[in-house]
Amino acid sequence: MPEMPEVETIRRTLQDKVVGKTIKKVEVLLSRLIKWPSAPEFQAIITGKKITQLERRGKYLLFYLEDSLVLVVHLRMTGRLYYAAQASVNIKSLHIKFIFTDEDALLYADTRTLGTLYAMKESELWRISGLAGLGPEPLSAEFTVEYLRKITATRQGKIKALLLNQKFIGGLGNIYVDESLALAGIHPERSAGSLSEQEVAKLHQAINEVIAQGIQDGGTSFRDYVDGEGKSGTHQQRLRVYGRKNQPCFSCGAKIEWKEVGGRGTHYCPHCQH
DNA sequence: CTTCACGCCTGTCAGC
DNA sequence: TGCTGACAGGCGTGAA
Numbered sequence: 001m002p003e004m005p006e007v008e009t010i011r012r013t014l015q016d017k018v019v020g021k022t023i024k025k026v027e028v029l030l031s032r033l034i035k036w037p038s039a040p041e042f043q044a045i046i047t048g049k050k051i052t053q054l055e056r057r058g059k060y061l062l063f064y065l066e067d068s069l070v071l072v073v074h075l076r077m078t079g080r081l082y083y084a085a086q087a088s089v090n091i092k093s094l095h096i097k098f099i100f101t102d103e104d105a106l107l108y109a110d111t112r113t114l115g116t117l118y119a120m121k122e123s124e125l126w127r128i129s130g131l132a133g134l135g136p137e138p139l140s141a142e143f144t145v146e147y148l149r150k151i152t153a154t155r156q157g158k159i160k161a162l163l164l165n166q167k168f169i170g171g172l173g174n175i176y177v178d179e180s181l182a183l184a185g186i187h188p189e190r191s192a193g194s195l196s197e198q199e200v201a202k203l204h205q206a207i208n209e210v211i212a213q214g215i216q217d218g219g220t221s222f223r224d225y226v227d228g229e230g231k232s233g234t235h236q237q238r239l240r241v242y243g244r245k246n247q248p249c250f251s252c253g254a255k256i257e258w259k260e261v262g263g264r265g266t267h268y269c270p271h272c273q274h
Numbered sequence: 275c276t277t278c279a280c281g282c283c284t285g286t287c288a289g290c
Numbered sequence: 291t292g293c294t295g296a297c298a299g300g301c302g303t304g305a306a
Contacts, residue, residue, distance in 0.1 A: 003299055059300080076300050078284080093284085112283045114300070130301070157277055166301080173299050223286090225299065242299090263279070265297070 002075050004059060004137065004171030005214030006225050006233065010081055011056045013228035014106070017083045018063070021100040022050045030095040033110070036118040036127060046071055046098075046119050058134045058170030064122070072118040072128060073108070079115030082107045083228050111224070134170035138211040143169065145204045152192040152200055159195065160188035161262035163207075172207065175220055175242045178267050180207045182241040187273040188261045213238065241267040 002010065023046055031039035046065060053064035061081070063071040073081065082091065084105045096108035096117065108117070118128055126132045135151075136142035151168050152159070162168055163177045172180070181188050183206035186199055195203065219225055219233030222243060226232055236243075240250060244267060245258040254271035 006299065074300085077298070110283095111285060112298085114283060116301090155276075161277080164300085175299055220299070222299065262277095264300095 002059065002079075002219065002225055003173030003176050003214075004056075004211060005176070005217070005235065006219035006227075007056050007059050007061060007075065007171075008215050009219045009227045009233060010075075011054055011061060011228075013231075014081065014083055015054045017104075017228070018051050018100075018106060019054055020051065021102070021104070023047055023065075023098050024101045025097075025099040027097040027099070028095075029097075030113060033095055033108075033113065033115055033117055034119075035116045036120060042117070042119045045069060057131060058137060058166055059173070060128075060131050060134075068122045070118075070120060070122050070125065072120075072125075072131065074116045074130070075110070076112075076114040076116065078112040078224050079108065079110040080224065080226060081228055082109065082226075082230055130166060133167050135166060135168045137170045138172065138207050143204075143208075145201050148204045148207075149197065149200045152195050155192040157192055158188065158262055159186060159190045159192045159203075160264070160266060162192045164262065164264065169207075171211070174264050174266075175222070175239070176207075176210050176214060178242045179210045179240055182267075182269060182273060183210060185272055185274065188266050188268055190274075241269060243267065 026043040026047055028039045028043060034042045049065040049069060051063050051065055055062045059074060061073045065071060084107055086103055091109050093109045093111045094107055095110055098106040155162060160177055163172050184203040186203060214235045217233055217235035220235040221232035222236055241256050244256045246255050249256055249269040249272060252271045254269055256267055257270050258267055
């Protein structure tokens with residue numbers, strides 16, 4: 001479900017609440033979500049540890065703990081993290097509870113149960129290949145026009161598929177890719193290598209703009225997404241193409257089209273995007 | 275190496 | 291009112 005702006009919003013809404021808290025107890029109701037180590041070991045190594053820092057890389061959340069330990073959470077499609085004062089709340093699809101010494105809790109819920117959690121020493125983070133191999137993020141110093149030109153130039157696959165690949169750019173997902181391509185006026189099925197220098201520059205600018213606006217809006221609440229306090233984002237009000245199949249393009253009035261590109265539902269304006 | 279199809283899960287919604 | 295199929299903010303795997 002969440003992409004970089006949503007995960008960043010969750011990080012910001014949780015940070016002040018969880019940093020400094022000590023995990024008193026971990027209840028794992030669905031152990032297959034724990035990918036490393038085993039669920040009992042996972043519980044054992046983080047129990048009694050204090051959270052010192054909360055960071056994000058791409059779509060991963062990293063809870064840094066005492067003793068150089070890290071709790072890593074990836075929400076995938078429908079994962080949610082809620083901070084609950086005085087634990088006993090009733091929420092659907094609740095799978096993991098992190099209960100603090102003051103009885104507040106951090107709750108992990110996930111309808112499709114595709115999310116993944118890990119706990120390990122900081123020095124062991126290489127075990128999470130998706131995290132270790134993450135490309136530069138939008139808005140970062142490493143994500144330059146030059147970099148985007150370099151990764152697109154030699155590849156013949158569709159530009160949309162490349163933008164979704166976390167090895168190349170960390171943090172983009174289906175909504176923000178469709179929105180970036182719409183803003184840049186580039187058709188999602190264009191071969192990456194066919195983009196002109198001008199188009200690459202426009203795309204680079206569009207990605208940064210869309211992601212920055214997404215963060216400023218507190219994310220896009222299209223169906224499931226809420227932040228760490230259970231609140232919706234507002235970026236859905238700004239979407240140009242995503243979720244607007246058959247509705248008129250705001251620029252030209254043509255009907256927004258939908259088709260599958262690279263195995264993902266894709267929205268675009270057939271008139272404005274070439 | 276790059277690219278693509280598929281599997282993983284469950285809930286919701288459109289169309290019959 | 292059921293029922294069925296399509297689809298959903300993601301990513302890892304394996305085959306070509």
